[in-house]
Amino acid sequence: MNELARPSLSRSTEDYLKAIYRLESQSGAAQTSAIAEELEIAPPSVSGMVKRLSESGLIEHLPYRGVQLTAAGRREALNMLRRHRVIESYLMEKLGYDWDSVHEEAERLEHAVSDELIERMARALGDPQYDPHGAPIPTATGDIEEVNYVPMSEIPVGGVAQLRSVGDEDSERLRFLASLGLVPGTVFTVLARQPFKGPITLRLQGEEGRDEVVGFDLAKSLQCTRVEEEAQR
Amino acid sequence: MNELARPSLSRSTEDYLKAIYRLESQSGAAQTSAIAEELEIAPPSVSGMVKRLSESGLIEHLPYRGVQLTAAGRREALNMLRRHRVIESYLMEKLGYDWDSVHEEAERLEHAVSDELIERMARALGDPQYDPHGAPIPTATGDIEEVNYVPMSEIPVGGVAQLRSVGDEDSERLRFLASLGLVPGTVFTVLARQPFKGPITLRLQGEEGRDEVVGFDLAKSLQCTRVEEEAQR
DNA sequence: TGGTAAAATTAGGCTTGCATAATTTTTAGT
DNA sequence: ACTAAAAATTATGCAAGCCTAATTTTACCA
Numbered sequence: 058m059n060e061l062a063r064p065s066l067s068r069s070t071e072d073y074l075k076a077i078y079r080l081e082s083q084s085g086a087a088q089t090s091a092i093a094e095e096l097e098i099a100p101p102s103v104s105g106m107v108k109r110l111s112e113s114g115l116i117e118h119l120p121y122r123g124v125q126l127t128a129a130g131r132r133e134a135l136n137m138l139r140r141h142r143v144i145e146s147y148l149m150e151k152l153g154y155d156w157d158s159v160h161e162e163a164e165r166l167e168h169a170v171s172d173e174l175i176e177r178m179a180r181a182l183g184d185p186q187y188d189p190h191g192a193p194i195p196t197a198t199g200d201i202e203e204v205n206y207v208p209m210s211e212i213p214v215g216g217v218a219q220l221r222s223v224g225d226e227d228s229e230r231l232r233f234l235a236s237l238g239l240v241p242g243t244v245f246t247v248l249a250r251q252p253f254k255g256p257i258t259l260r261l262q263g264e265e266g267r268d269e270v271v272g273f274d275l276a277k278s279l280q281c282t283r284v285e286e287e288a289q290r
Numbered sequence: 291m292n293e294l295a296r297p298s299l300s301r302s303t304e305d306y307l308k309a310i311y312r313l314e315s316q317s318g319a320a321q322t323s324a325i326a327e328e329l330e331i332a333p334p335s336v337s338g339m340v341k342r343l344s345e346s347g348l349i350e351h352l353p354y355r356g357v358q359l360t361a362a363g364r365r366e367a368l369n370m371l372r373r374h375r376v377i378e379s380y381l382m383e384k385l386g387y388d389w390d391s392v393h394e395e396a397e398r399l400e401h402a403v404s405d406e407l408i409e410r411m412a413r414a415l416g417d418p419q420y421d422p423h424g425a426p427i428p429t430a431t432g433d434i435e436e437v438n439y440v441p442m443s444e445i446p447v448g449g450v451a452q453l454r455s456v457g458d459e460d461s462e463r464l465r466f467l468a469s470l471g472l473v474p475g476t477v478f479t480v481l482a483r484q485p486f487k488g489p490i491t492l493r494l495q496g497e498e499g500r501d502e503v504v505g506f507d508l509a510k511s512l513q514c515t516r517v518e519e520e521a522q523r
Numbered sequence: 524t525g526g527t528a529a530a531a532t533t534a535g536g537c538t539t540g541c542a543t544a545a546t547t548t549t550t551a552g553t
Numbered sequence: 554a555c556t557a558a559a560a561a562t563t564a565t566g567c568a569a570g571c572c573t574a575a576t577t578t579t580a581c582c583a
Contacts, residue, residue, distance in 0.1 A: 067539075067540090069539080069540065069541095088560080088561090089560070089561055089562085090559090090560060098540090098541075098542095099541075099542060099543075100560080100561070100562085101541090101542075101543080101544095101561085101562070101563080101564095102540070102541050102542070103561090104561065104562055104563080105539095105540075105541085105563095106539090106540070106541095109539085109540090120548090120561080120562075121547090121548055121549065121560075121561055122549095148407070151384070151414075152410045152411065152414060153410060154410075161404075162403075162404055162406075162407055165402045165403070165404070166399070166402050166403065166407075168402065169398045169399050169401065169402035170395075170398070170399065170402075171395055171398070173395075174381070174385070174395055174399075177385045177386060177387075178385065181384075181385060300569075300570090302569080302570065302571095321530080321531090322530070322532085323529090323530060323531080331570090331571075331572095332572060332573080333530080333531070333532085334531085334532070334533080334534095334572075334573080334574095335570065335571050335572070336531090337531065337532055337533080338532095338533095338569090338570075338571085339569090339570070339571095342569080342570090353531080353532075353578090354530075354531055354532080354577090354578055354579065355531095355579095524583100525582100525583090526581100526582090526583095527580100527581090527582090528579100528580085528581085528582105529578100529579085529580075529581095530577100530578080530579070530580090531576100531577080531578070531579085532575100532576080532577065533574105533575080533576070533577080534573105534574085534575075534576085535572100535573090535575100536571105536572080536573085536574105537571080537572075538569105538570090538571085538572105539568105539569090539570095540567105540568095540569095541566105541567085541568090542565100542566080542567080542568105543564100543565085543566085544563105544564085544565085544566105545562100545563080545564075545565100546561100546562080546563070546564090547560100547561080547562070547563085548559100548560080548561070548562085549558100549559080549560070549561085550557100550558085550559075550560085551556095551557090551558085551559095552555100552556090552557090552558100553554100553555090553556095
């Protein structure tokens with residue numbers, strides 16, 4: 058309620074909340090070891106921090122069971138997500154950053170900017186709903202669009218889909234995707250799928266004759282929406 | 291020489307270097323107690339940090355005598371100054387901040403931005419030489435313009451001068467200055483000076499009939515250059 | 524030159540956030 | 554149900570940075 062009295066969380070705290078949010082979204086729960094791996098920190102360090110976070114009322118901790126964000130914790134996590142994604146959008150749009158290099162810069166800036174600066178950046182961009190990697194940007198009030206994407210790895214042969222979201226963390230991976238023509242918005246048809254988690258062959262729309270092959274694991278991380286077939290004819 | 295291998299200083303370290311640089315510029319030397327006052331930290335804490343900084347080769351410490359930046363320390367301090375001033379310029383120019391509110395935001399951001407982002411911001415602004423408060427911006431190579439300003443408090447009655455630099459830290463003070471029409475670039479004539487550190491009366495150029503009175507202490511902090519009299523006739 | 528005030532440092536303590544080693548709890552397989 | 558492996562926690566310890574209280578050094582003045 059009180060917008061002013063933000064005790065301002067530590068950088069570490071903010072990173073923990075982000076990691077827990079991500080784990081909760083992906084797998085429903087956040088285990089100590091998973092947090093440790095996300096943050097590249099030893100598990101006992103996580104145990105210690107979890108105690109502090111739960112004493113601050115940002116998470117709820119069931120010992121030996123895992124951790125959940127409280128409403129307050131989720132609010133902070135979404136705020137960080139907003140910061141990160143607005144910053145990425147701003148750096149690309151206004152300062153000429155490449156999509157494979159914004160993440161690192163945003164990772165540092167998100168802890169330093171004020172809410173006011175974020176709102177000014179967002180306004181300067183026309184309040185975008187998605188960041189350059191296709192991820193939805195939470196609103197200033199802490200709402201985030203529920204996305205219902207399907208991984209490219211699950212689209213059957215003959216299926217037509219549009220790439221929506223690619224994740225922003227690995228810049229080499231992003232450069233590779235760009236070299237394949239795979240950016241948010243790209244529409245493609247699945248031409249073939251090898252069994253045993255084998256590669257997937259795509260035909261990209263609008264680039265006559267451009268076929269590309271994508272490994273299964275990579276395809277699993279590419280979030281897509283199905284497209285009506287007739288729209289492609 | 292190696293641009294990549296920056297161990298990246300802590301926020302605290304960066305603040306100490308900035309404070310020491312400022313004190314060296316002003317009074318030639320930096321004493322423990324002066325650093326403590328600048329940073330609003332207890333003197334023994336400064337003693338402790340001074341030991342660490344001098345072990346890192348950023349400052350030279352003569353016990354009980356004071357502290358001096360090494361070449362490496364000065365380089366870092368100037369880099370921080372550049373960051374701060376480029377950020378202030380950018381926030382005002384591109385994101386609509388007021389000149390009395392940029393300082394606080396820059397104070398946090400300067401520790402988080404990369405050199406690359408600073409260069410991109412500077413380029414987007416056309417590589418400005420001065421920040422919005424009139425302070426010279428060090429170059430990316432660590433050179434800073436030697437300014438030779440005279441405090442408004444030392445300009446004799448009848449003297450004509452141009453306000454150059456006002457300092458950026460106190461936002462109330464900045465709002466007050468703006469309300470008097472005193473911003474970098476303002477040209478004025480000293481109409482009267484009371485003795486015993488009394489107030490100074492100015493006539494502002496170009497705003498017919500606008501006379502303002504400024505207290506001595508405030509005038510002492512307003513850096514000006516003298517203007518040829520005939521240029522004003 | 525002695526004595527005191529100011530400045531600086533040392534001594535000792537606290538919190539945050541990390542680590543490793545040891546221990547406890549949970550999970551899963553037979 | 555028992556037991557080994559996996560997961561989590563507790564026990565300790567460390568560095569950075571801050572604090573207050575006590576001590577040392579320097580500076581200045583009569």
